[in-house]
Amino acid sequence: MFPRSRFAAIASPLPRRNLRAGAIGGLALLTSLGLAACGSSGGSGSSGSSSSSSSNPLAPSAAKGSVVVGSANFPENELLAEIYVLALQAKHVKVTPKFNIGAREVYYPQIQKGAISIIPEYNGALLTTSVDTSSTAATTAQVDAALTAKLPSTLEILNPSSAQDKDSVTVTQATAKKDHLTSIADLKPFAKDMAIGGPPEFKTRTDGLVGLKKNYGLTFKSFVPLDESGPLTLAALKDGKVQAADVFTTTPQIVTDKLVALADPKFNFAAQNVVPLVYKKAVTPTITSTLNAISARMTTSALLQMDKAVILDHANYSTVASAWLKAVGLG
Amino acid sequence: MSFFSFAWNWLKQPQQWHGSGGIPIRILEQLYYSGLALLIAALIAVPLGILIGHTGRGAVLVVNIANAWRAIPTLALLVLLTIWLGFSVLAWLVPLVVLGIPPILVNVSEGVAGVDPELRDAARGVGMTPWQQVRKVEVPVAMPLIVLGLRTGAIFVVATATIAAYIGLGGLGRYIIDGLAVSNYGEVAGGALFVVLLALAVQAFFMGVRRAAVPKGLRQQGRAS
Numbered sequence: 001m002f003p004r005s006r007f008a009a010i011a012s013p014l015p016r017r018n019l020r021a022g023a024i025g026g027l028a029l030l031t032s033l034g035l036a037a038c039g040s041s042g043g044s045g046s047s048g049s050s051s052s053s054s055s056n057p058l059a060p061s062a063a064k065g066s067v068v069v070g071s072a073n074f075p076e077n078e079l080l081a082e083i084y085v086l087a088l089q090a091k092h093v094k095v096t097p098k099f100n101i102g103a104r105e106v107y108y109p110q111i112q113k114g115a116i117s118i119i120p121e122y123n124g125a126l127l128t129t130s131v132d133t134s135s136t137a138a139t140t141a142q143v144d145a146a147l148t149a150k151l152p153s154t155l156e157i158l159n160p161s162s163a164q165d166k167d168s169v170t171v172t173q174a175t176a177k178k179d180h181l182t183s184i185a186d187l188k189p190f191a192k193d194m195a196i197g198g199p200p201e202f203k204t205r206t207d208g209l210v211g212l213k214k215n216y217g218l219t220f221k222s223f224v225p226l227d228e229s230g231p232l233t234l235a236a237l238k239d240g241k242v243q244a245a246d247v248f249t250t251t252p253q254i255v256t257d258k259l260v261a262l263a264d265p266k267f268n269f270a271a272q273n274v275v276p277l278v279y280k281k282a283v284t285p286t287i288t289s290t291l292n293a294i295s296a297r298m299t300t301s302a303l304l305q306m307d308k309a310v311i312l313d314h315a316n317y318s319t320v321a322s323a324w325l326k327a328v329g330l331g
Numbered sequence: 332m333s334f335f336s337f338a339w340n341w342l343k344q345p346q347q348w349h350g351s352g353g354i355p356i357r358i359l360e361q362l363y364y365s366g367l368a369l370l371i372a373a374l375i376a377v378p379l380g381i382l383i384g385h386t387g388r389g390a391v392l393v394v395n396i397a398n399a400w401r402a403i404p405t406l407a408l409l410v411l412l413t414i415w416l417g418f419s420v421l422a423w424l425v426p427l428v429v430l431g432i433p434p435i436l437v438n439v440s441e442g443v444a445g446v447d448p449e450l451r452d453a454a455r456g457v458g459m460t461p462w463q464q465v466r467k468v469e470v471p472v473a474m475p476l477i478v479l480g481l482r483t484g485a486i487f488v489v490a491t492a493t494i495a496a497y498i499g500l501g502g503l504g505r506y507i508i509d510g511l512a513v514s515n516y517g518e519v520a521g522g523a524l525f526v527v528l529l530a531l532a533v534q535a536f537f538m539g540v541r542r543a544a545v546p547k548g549l550r551q552q553g554r555a556s
Contacts, residue, residue, distance in 0.1 A: 197499065200512035224499040225509060231414050232498055239417035241499070 066094035067282050070107055070116035073100045075311050076165060076250055076303065080120035080274060082321040087290050087330055104129050112152055117282030118291070123147060123160055124270040126277060138267035144275075158276045158288060161295035163250075163303045166272035167207065167229075168261035169196070170247035172237060176260040183263040184216050187244070191218040197236045198246030200225040207269050208246070215266045220244070249300055252308035274298060290330075297328040338524045341517030352505070354525065360501035361529060365489040368424055372431030372484055377477065380436045384443025384473065385465055394440065397433040405430050406494050413498050423495045430491055431484040438480025442473030474545045482537035486530050493526060503529070 067088070071081035078099050088095050098116060101107040108130045110116045123143045127135050127150075137146040140160055147157050169184050176182070179190050187194070202208035203223050212218045224241060226232040229248040236242045238257055247254065249261045249272075276291040306324060309315040325331035341347065348354055383390050408426040416422050446469045454468040470477070493504030506522025509515075 200509040203509070204513055225496070225505075225512075226499050231410060235414045236418060236499065241418040 066096070067117035067287060068096045068098050068115070070101050070111065070119040071097075071099040072104065072107060072119070073102050076307050077120055079306055079310055079317055079321060080303075082317045083294060083325060084118060084120065084276065084291060086318065086321050087294055087325055088287060090325075090331065091286055091290050093284075093287060093290070111277060111279055112154060114154065114279045114282060117279045118287070119277050121157070121275050121277040122165055122272040123157065123275045124166065124272045126157075126275075128270070138270045140271040140273050143271045143273075154280055156278055156280050158278060159292045159295045160273035160275040161298035163274045163298040163300045164272045165248055165250040165274065165300075165303070166264075167246050167269040168249045168264060169212070169244050170237070170254065170259050170261045171244050173258040173260055175243055176262075181260070181262055183265055184212070184218070184268065185265065186262070187218055188216070191220050194220050194243040195222045195224055195241065196220040196244045196246075197224040197226045197233050197242035199228045202246050211268045215268045250304045250307050252304065252312045254304060255308045256312060274303065293330055294325075297330065302328075334520050335524075337517045338520035341515075341521040342524075347521070352501075354521075357501055357503050357505060357522075358525060358529065360495075361489065361492050361503045361526075364423060364427065364492040364495050364500075364502055365485070368427030368488050368492070369431050369481070369485050371424070372428045372435055372488070373481060375428070376432045376435035376480075376484075377439055380439025380477075380480070381443050381465060381470065383436075383440040384445075385461070385469060387444060390440060390444060394437050397436045400429065401433045403429055405491055406497065409494055409497060418498060422498060423500060426494070427488050427492060431488045434483035434487065435480040438476045438483065439473065442476025442480070443469050445476070446472045471546045472549060474549070475541065478537060478541040478544055481540070482534065485533045485537060489533050490526055490530050493522075 069081050069085050069088070071078045081097065081099055085095050085097050101110065101116070104125070107116060107119060111119055123140065124137075127137060127143050127147050131147060132150045135143075135146050135150075137143045144157065144160055151157065169187070171181060179186070181187065181190075196209070198208065203225065204210065209220070209223060212220075224236060226236055226242075226245070229246065229251050233242075233245045233247060234251075234253045234257060237245050237247075237259065247259065247261060253259065254261060275295065278287075278291075302324060306320050309320045310317055322331055342354065346353075350356075379393075383393050405426045408429065409423060412422040412425055443465075450468060450472065451464065454464045459467065492502055493507055495502045496504030496508045503522050503526050506518045506525075510518030510520075510522060
């Protein structure tokens, strides 16, 4: 006893009692992890299907398909997570929702170590903020290839959906109709007479004015620094202070303010497809196929409509999520 | 790197001094926004302050309202008005006027109300009309506080006019907001430095105004207040 406590005192500036408690706690944790590991190997051997669930309380979620679905702290991501939860529950997967965690900086380390099993992600943002900050991948295929190559071995992305929440050049429906605009490329003859709005950094960012000039040959009459697809940008478009603006493709006001997000065939703005990011050990074939079925049916316009419902109409997330799942035949 | 070396490295670049986004133009824009706002605030608050100070009516109420008024968040008002009114002049003018009114109103009304009662009696005693009392006695005597109110309001407004940049307008706030957006801290520091210099210049200007506007006989007294 005596030598051990002296050792503790030397080893750490912490009060002795704390250190001992920590050591005991650590030991307990190690023991439970060891048991858990045994449980998991036994579990995966015995059941490929979803029978005999959660008989072993120490088994980690991986063994029996009990998973933690997380979400970032903004409405659209929470809605997507709710869709995942409801669809998985419909397949009798045991799910623990853990929504509203925070920004990527907060939840990414959590999923990396398996504290979260599934989170709805945006492939481009995931790549450039957490996985490879220097990546220049732009198209959905490039971004997904880069993610597959560079994600840590514990993580993988499932199939990306066609739904994207990304920057766009957006105009009013009236402008689009008058000038027959559907794609950014159509702006060529008109840009020189248009003021474009966006966040201040849009002026110098490579995917902002610089990229629009390089990829589409567009030079706008002027640039008006506003906000990030927020109230000022929307007011400026409505007001005619700008004729085009950088608006996120799932901003609900696109519906209510009658705006058109122009297509971006040259991927001036990197892809931001909604994609499930999963902790590999936690997912089963049932989970993978369920989430892939969601991705196969999710579109930008469906997401836009659902965002409008929860953000502007204050509809209940579960109601909106389950209505969509029913509508696409997954409910 | 210190604030000043950040700012210096930015402002010594010749391109910062030319064109529509150059420092001289931005300073003029800043002076235009704040000058117009201060003028309107003064046109509202000086007469109202004199009226309150002269009659002594509603003084407590108005001073308290004016002080509470200072709590109105200028930036929130700016964004709200922009959404309501679109990008009209009023969207930036109203918040700056609202900001400028309280210090002027409070100082003017206190200044006029604080005129020595014996002096008022004397003015009445020599047969002055109420208008003459105000013009010839109360306002000149209250002048140090009136100028102080204008000076405080002007410094508030000139420093806060940076927010006009938030709705896509010019002024020195352009450097602060654009610099922050791209992590160019030299630009942010440079913009902030010029705001400080402008506020100091405004302060100096009102010192001069006070020298010119305060009657000779009151200067000694004025300095003390």
